[in-house]
Amino acid sequence: MNILITGGAGYIGSCTTFKIIQKYNAKCIIIDKQETSNLEKLKLNYPKNIEFYKIDMCNYTDFNELFEHLNTKSLRIDSVIHFAAYTIVSESEKEIHKYLHNNITSTLNLLDLMNKYEINNLIFSSSASVYGQAKYIPIDENHPLNPQSSYALSKKISEDIISKYSQKGLNFINLRYFNPAGTIGHLGEEHNPETHLIPLLIKSLIEGKIFKIFGNDFPTPDGTCIRDFIHIEDLVESHLLCMEKLLNEEIENETFNIGINKGYSVLEVVNKSMEIFNKKIHHKFRYTIDNRREGDVPILVAQAEKIKNKLGFQPKYKLEDILLSVWNYEIQKISL
Ligand code: UDP
16 A cells, blocks of 8 residues: 655654554655654654655645656555645744645645546545634534634635545545644654644643743633644544545545544643642742733634544543653653
């Protein structure tokens, strides 16, 4: 089996690649603009399974050459998983063109080339941010879409373009992630800069730095934002399941929420982490309340019954598991 993974050097992409190799011994053709430590680990451990191409998907000529190259090698792609995107919500509010241009053009080029080279199966990494400020909680897939940031808008437009290409024979599954976090063994979040709550919080705990909570005046019970955190193990599992269903032609053209149906406020995550890790640190952990971050919506909690009912997918892990996995990962980095 040959799987093309865009953004396969990134956090979710590399974790998914790892599991695809473990489970199917598949060949993974990774396209990414960057080389990362996660990619290095994959290349080192699975040299026969990984083919890496460092290209900018917005460059149609380069991208086309890659497809041509795969074609001449008779390397038939069974499915594409499209992760590649700029993903920092706050940055996307400052750099509108960068986000819309990159995330939309890369998707459009990918779809056009898939169509040209008759590759018909796609799993797309979408985002719960497409819903914007929730009109009701939990949010199901029929909730109106009202993207608040350029990042969210780029995901919504990408979904629209994907839907357009389904008229040309594309079979797709859009996965709208809520808040993925946690690690899979030696693969974790290595964003630069890191902006996500859980890795920053755990690093603050370990390093004794003051942690900043962005806003405590949101319309939520404790004033801090509420999110639905899904363990990366579960998130990746949902991709594998969807891919199998697509390949077996048991499903096509679906959009699923991926979350755990339960929300935690930022303050609850901070308190839970202190409860679990306080005895492991030798300094006093402190946090401050900072200004709201641009583009943050108060509550995102999934109604994730659709994928459970249609595909039998049920997440296994809890917030505590996520926190522990990130703690172990960060501690291990220090002791290396
Ligand atoms: N957050 C925070 N401090 C941080 C990082 C994040 O208070 O150092 C908050 C952020 O404002 C948001 C929530 O944690 O309300 C989740 O943010 P994250 O970037 O992890 O994910 P997002 O929901 O933006 O995709």
